[in-house]
Amino acid sequence: MTLEEARKKLSEAGQEHLLQYYDELDESGKKRLLHQIEELDLSLLKLVEHGAGETERGELAPLGAVTLEEIENSRSRFEKRGVQAVQAGKVGAVLLAGGQGTRFGLDSPKGMLKIGVEKELYLFEQLVHNLLDVVEQTGAWVPLFIMTSKINHADTVSFFKEKNYFGYRQDYVFFFVQKMAPSVSYEGKFYLRGKDELASSPNGNGGWFSSLADAGLLDKIKALGVEWLNVFAVDNVLQKIADPVFVGAVLEQGCVCGAKVVAKAEPNERVGVLCLEDGKPSIVEYYEMTDEMVHSRDENGRLLYNFGVILNYLFRVETLEKIMDQNLPTHVVEKKIPYLDGNGKYIKPEEPNGYKFETLVLDMIHMMDNCLSFEVEREKEFAPIKNATGVDSLESARELMRKNGIPF
DSSP states (O other): HHHHHHHHHHTTTTTTGGGGTGGGGGGGHHHHHHHHHHHHHHHEEEEEEETTOOOOOOOOOEEBBBHHHHHHHHHHHHHHHHHHHTTTTTTTEEEEOOOOOGGTTTTGGHHHHHOOSSSOOBHHHHHHHHHHHHHHHHHHOOOOOEHHHHTTHHHHHHHHHTTTTGGGGGGEEEEEEEEEEEEEEETSOOOEEOOOOOOOOOGGGGGGHHHHHHHTHHHHHHHHOOOOEEEETBTTOOOOOOOHHHHHHHHHOOEEEEEEEEOEEEEEEEEEEEEEETTTTEOOOOGGGHHHHHHHHTTTSSSSOOEEEEEEEEHHHHHHHHTTTSSOOOEEEEOOOOOOOSSSSOOOSSSOOEEEOOOOOOHHHHTTOOOOEEEEEHHHHHOOOSSSTTBBBHHHHHHHHHTTTOOO
């Protein structure tokens, strides 16, 4: 893109300020800025005309789950089938690790958080240990794809190398970078982070598959013969990965995806709930549920909207390829966005000052024809580390690790 082309594109959208420092840049800086302007999606501005808001929902209905009791009764059969799939190389794992550990005072990837007390143990390390349990059980290495972000990619890769991949086979670990999305002010102006750089942030976990494909790893997946991908978040220290029982259940039920869920601790628990939307699987956030939905129960007294997702999904690769070109809903969220002001001063706001754009993996569920809701025991598989203290914190996760006999 030439300077004149950039000026024309920006002037039509009232974004000329992005070229304010152009003449101060060297040739590489000018080239870098023009490339970003060329890639800039101006249609995002339409999404913030009315501020942050939620997308309109269809008709919602309850969706049950394969319960703990039912799973226990079929465990050996599910497990056998899942083990066979892992041994045949059909199962891969995708770790969503694009975030920073800022809530914990870390200027580094969240996965580098120290969770050990008596010994050196990191969040990344424990997740790898969880996957190594399956390697030991099946005798087969599971390809591990790790999604980083522009912000933390170098730190993540170097950390894994420094720690010798925590005992995992290096040739079965693949890194790829999550796509970025620009940030915009409340007035609808795109922010600059630097004189030659637009302010941007990771575009949400919904972009994981397209980012993986853009990195050329879809060819690797096909070459390895991987047919299923288990997608999981970095913050749940207890989760089972490439779990043969879960894999086997999804295969036996003939579903194209599966979601691990936990029974809600109480009706108002702040979790997304797996349900049906216009007859297709979907996830409704706690703040989208009416009071009637929150408290409705079946004839046995169980909550109708009872099963909360824990961000551990199994997707069929073939189905993901089919939906890859379909647009996921873009969510507009208010955030604190560091930026370069009109005087060239770098500002780190203490309050939200604009919008970021995100796609969410939970929206991929609604693009599936079916989804197996698979209940897991909360105290054995759900210990998210989201907060510094209190609920879903490092403290609460350590307590659950202790209960599960995990040395730390």
